[in-house]
Amino acid sequence: MKVVLPDGSPLELPDGATGADAARAxxxxxxxxxxxxxxxxxxxxxxxxxxxxxxxDGDAIEIVTARSAEDGMGxxxxxxxxxxxxxxxxxxxxYAGVKISIGPPVEDGFYYDFExxxxxxxxxxxxxxxxxxxxxHISADEPFERSELPAVxxxxxxxxxxxxxxxxxxxxxxxxxxxxTVSLYRNGPFTDLCRGPHGPSTGRIEAFKLTSVAGAYWxxxxxxxxxxxxxxxxxxxxxxxxxHLRRLEQARARDHRKLGRELGLFMFSDLAPGMxxxxxxxxxxxxxxxxxxxxxxxxxxYVEVRTPILYDVDLWKxxxxxxVYRDKMYFTDVEGRAMGLKPMNCPAHCQIxxxxxxSYRDLPLRLAEQGLVHRHEPSGTLHGLLxxxxxTQDDAHVFCTEDQIEDxxxxxxxxxxxxxxxxxxxxxxxxxxxxxxxxxxxxxxxKAEAALRRTLEENGLEYELNEGDGAFYxxxxxxxxxxxxxxxxxxxxxQLDYYMPEQFxxxxxxxxxxxxxxxxxxxxxxGAFERFIGILIEHYAGEFPLWLSPVQAIMLPxxxxxxxxxxxxxxxxxxxxxxxxxxxxxxxxxxxxxxAEVRKVPYMLVVGDQEQSxxxxxxxxxxxxxxxxxxxxxxxxxxxxxxxxxxR
RNA sequence: GCCGGAGUAGCUCAGUUGGCAGAGCGGCGGUUUUGUAAACCGCAGGCCGUCGGUUCGAGUCCGACCUCCGGCUCCA
Numbered sequence: 001m002k003v004v005l006p007d008g009s010p011l012e013l014p015d016g017a018t019g020a021d022a023a024r025a026x027x028x029x030x031x032x033x034x035x036x037x038x039x040x041x042x043x044x045x046x047x048x049x050x051x052x053x054x055x056x057d058g059d060a061i062e063i064v065t066a067r068s069a070e071d072g073m074g075x076x077x078x079x080x081x082x083x084x085x086x087x088x089x090x091x092x093x094x095y096a097g098v099k100i101s102i103g104p105p106v107e108d109g110f111y112y113d114f115e116x117x118x119x120x121x122x123x124x125x126x127x128x129x130x131x132x133x134x135x136x137h138i139s140a141d142e143p144f145e146r147s148e149l150p151a152v153x154x155x156x157x158x159x160x161x162x163x164x165x166x167x168x169x170x171x172x173x174x175x176x177x178x179x180x181t182v183s184l185y186r187n188g189p190f191t192d193l194c195r196g197p198h199g200p201s202t203g204r205i206e207a208f209k210l211t212s213v214a215g216a217y218w219x220x221x222x223x224x225x226x227x228x229x230x231x232x233x234x235x236x237x238x239x240x241x242x243x244h245l246r247r248l249e250q251a252r253a254r255d256h257r258k259l260g261r262e263l264g265l266f267m268f269s270d271l272a273p274g275m276x277x278x279x280x281x282x283x284x285x286x287x288x289x290x291x292x293x294x295x296x297x298x299x300x301x302y303v304e305v306r307t308p309i310l311y312d313v314d315l316w317k318x319x320x321x322x323x324v325y326r327d328k329m330y331f332t333d334v335e336g337r338a339m340g341l342k343p344m345n346c347p348a349h350c351q352i353x354x355x356x357x358x359s360y361r362d363l364p365l366r367l368a369e370q371g372l373v374h375r376h377e378p379s380g381t382l383h384g385l386l387x388x389x390x391x392t393q394d395d396a397h398v399f400c401t402e403d404q405i406e407d408x409x410x411x412x413x414x415x416x417x418x419x420x421x422x423x424x425x426x427x428x429x430x431x432x433x434x435x436x437x438x439x440x441x442x443x444x445x446x447k448a449e450a451a452l453r454r455t456l457e458e459n460g461l462e463y464e465l466n467e468g469d470g471a472f473y474x475x476x477x478x479x480x481x482x483x484x485x486x487x488x489x490x491x492x493x494x495q496l497d498y499y500m501p502e503q504f505x506x507x508x509x510x511x512x513x514x515x516x517x518x519x520x521x522x523x524x525x526x527g528a529f530e531r532f533i534g535i536l537i538e539h540y541a542g543e544f545p546l547w548l549s550p551v552q553a554i555m556l557p558x559x560x561x562x563x564x565x566x567x568x569x570x571x572x573x574x575x576x577x578x579x580x581x582x583x584x585x586x587x588x589x590x591x592x593x594x595x596a597e598v599r600k601v602p603y604m605l606v607v608g609d610q611e612q613s614x615x616x617x618x619x620x621x622x623x624x625x626x627x628x629x630x631x632x633x634x635x636x637x638x639x640x641x642x643x644x645x646x647x648r
Numbered sequence: 649g650c651c652g653g654a655g656u657a658g659c660u661c662a663g664u665u666g667g668c669a670g671a672g673c674g675g676c677g678g679u680u681u682u683g684u685a686a687a688c689c690g691c692a693g694g695c696c697g698u699c700g701g702u703u704c705g706a707g708u709c710c711g712a713c714c715u716c717c718g719g720c721u722c723c724a
Contacts, residue, residue: 042707057686092659118681119649121655122652123652123653124652124653144686153723183703209703211718212653212719213651213652213653213719214651214652214718214720215651215652215655215719215720216651216719216720216721217650217651217721218722220720220721221721222649222650222720222721222722223721225717226650226651226720227651227720228651228652229651229719229720232659257716257717262659268716269715270697270714270715270716271714271715273714273716274714279700294685301709313714323687328722328723364657365657373724375723375724376651377649377722377723378649378718378721378722378723379715380650380651380720380721380724381649381650381720381721382716383653383717386724387723387724388724391724393724400670469723472667478724489723490724491723491724492724493724504658524724527724528724530724532724549661556683556684558680558681558682558684559682559683559685561681571664583698586680586681586682587682587686587687588680588681588682588683588686588687589684590682590683590684590685590686590687591682591685591686591687592682592684592685593683593684593685594685594686595686596685597684597685598685604684608682608683609681609683615664618683618684620684626683626684626686
């Protein structure tokens with residue numbers, strides 16, 4: 001038979017030859033380096049397989065080595081999958097009676113989920129022991145051997161071993177996918193139910209490390225058994241592992257919680273979990289964002305409103321929140337009247353819509369509010385500014401006719417792109433469709449989902465589909481960004497809603513002089529100021545662009561006799577609306593500079609005898625160093641320009 | 649909410665087998681008058697997360713709760 005190599009050249013092999021045979025036929029070195037083989041049949045997407053898998057005539061193949069591209073299923077995927085099995089091998093040997101569940105490779109590493117016997121637990125203190133045992137198996141270079149077994153026999157076998165999770169997995173495979181045989185992989189003493197593929201042997205795991213232990217629900221279902229998940233990572237070389245660990249450490253240095261404390265941006269109180277207290281410097285950033293929010297909303301035809309945070313429960317019953325969102329709301333009693341803190345601004349904006357008779361000429365009506373909402377999230381999910389209990393949204397509701405939907409949705413998306421562009425953000429888009437817990441008819445959902453999809457596709461926007469994750473009243477297009485350590489967070493959202501206008505009896509008078517029902521687009525672009533600032537802090541690692549910096553310039557007089565000149569210059573800068581401080585302490589210039597650098601103040605203006613007599617400042621830029629002297633006016637002009645352009 | 653870990657000075661962290669609460673940075677006072685990333689000397693600073701228990705004696709051992717951290721589930 002013949003297979004085709006990546007360069008297009010054919011390779012003649014005996015029938016039944018495997019990937020390993022192909023590698024050997026090409027060269028002894030490649031055979032030694034081979035970890036797996038990518039096989040593509042009839043031009044289809046290549047499939048990663050074991051080296052021992054037989055090839056077929058006409059296959060296009062590529063031998064995977066440590067140097068192959070990763071793109072999702074490559075050498076790292078293989079050895080991390082291998083490492084997960086080795087981890088299970090070690091844990092089974094060290095802890096009698098442990099039950100195994102699943103252990104896949106993931107972004108940055110792998111994990112394996114275990115159920116330990118009553119009273120036994122594994123903590124990070126045990127890692128050394130487990131890693132030592134893993135290393136024994138890796139040093140022994142045990143081959144991964146694949147075998148196939150009828151599903152019934154596999155069930156029997158795992159049941160006899162007390163491996164209930166494996167039994168459940170196979171039973172589901174049989175029931176849901178009609179599977180009749182399953183594959184097993186053995187390495188040394190350990191055999192696991194596994195689809196594969198795997199590398200040739202355990203010895204190919206060049207560098208690995210266990211990283212953390214955490215709880216995880218069996219099959220991600222919160223109503224089921226909590227298992228113990230051990231996370232680890234593996235690399236193709238020791239230096240790759242070291243680089244990875246170093247990157248993680250650097251990422252932790254830009255954690256917004258750490259920077260928030262160091263830079264005095266915000267704080268938390270044990271007496272108000274999940275609700276940040278904004279310090280003066282953080283408030284400054286908040287206010288700059290508010291300014292951006294307000295001016296851009298006005299430019300795009302929005303009008304700003306303000307609404308109560310506390311509303312009669314009747315409103316929440318009308319909007320549907322009481323029915324499907326109650327668990328996340330806070331309620332209180334006011335003179336015997338049940339009131340709820342708002343988790344969203346939409347019902348209040350519907351009230352404002354209803355306040356007047358609306359004409360089709362008024363539409364689209366775009367109401368914007370910096371709305372403070374409270375949502376009771378499970379306590380374990382709080383995370384600095386990125387997950388809070390009180391959320392300040394850059395919220396807006398666009399009331400429009402059905403004909404205007406696509407145009408208005410696109411305007412919202414465009415507006416979002418403009419905002420993200422101010423910071424150089426390139427968010428990922430996600431289309432979320434009808435959830436199980438929802439309100440409104442299927443017909444409404446069909447229309448709404450189709451409209452969003454059409455808007456995305458007609459405008460050539462890339463998006464991922466997230467089925468079943470829409471808001472309870474309508475589908476949505478979300479934008480997502482990742483934090484310093486790669487966790488993904490939703491920022492903006494554009495949601496299409498046919499339901500609330502109906503519930504609140506919203507109407508407009510059309511050109512035909514008849515009453516019509518408007519539709520409503522809910523949208524937030526930054527999402528929440530809290531989360532957005534958290535992401536900003538990590539994005540900039542605390543080194544904000546000038547326009548956002550809490551302190552934009554600091555005057556550093558060299559000796560006490562220069563303080564007065566420093567104050568005078570500071571006054572001129574303030575007159576140009578620059579945020580400036582004067583470091584009047586009797587410290588050395590070196591120390592003042594160091595502290596200003598640590599505080600990440602963008603401009604340090606050193607003034608001594610020279611500057612005082614010339615009417616200049618010696619400009620030092622954060623991280624860049626000394627830029628030389630400049631007349632005060634010239635510096636002001638430069639800084640003003642940088643701010644007004646919102647330079648990044 | 650669930651699983652695991654942690655909580656000592658403003659910050660970062662030591663604290664032995666249960667026996668007087670510690671360091672560096674920061675703060676304050678003084679000396680120094682400084683030219684581009686840390687001058688020198690001194691001083692103050694603690695409900696050892698909270699409550700309860702064991703003990704002659706608890707930062708240390710036990711329990712409950714609170715908060716935080718890493719995950720899971722859930723979400724802007």
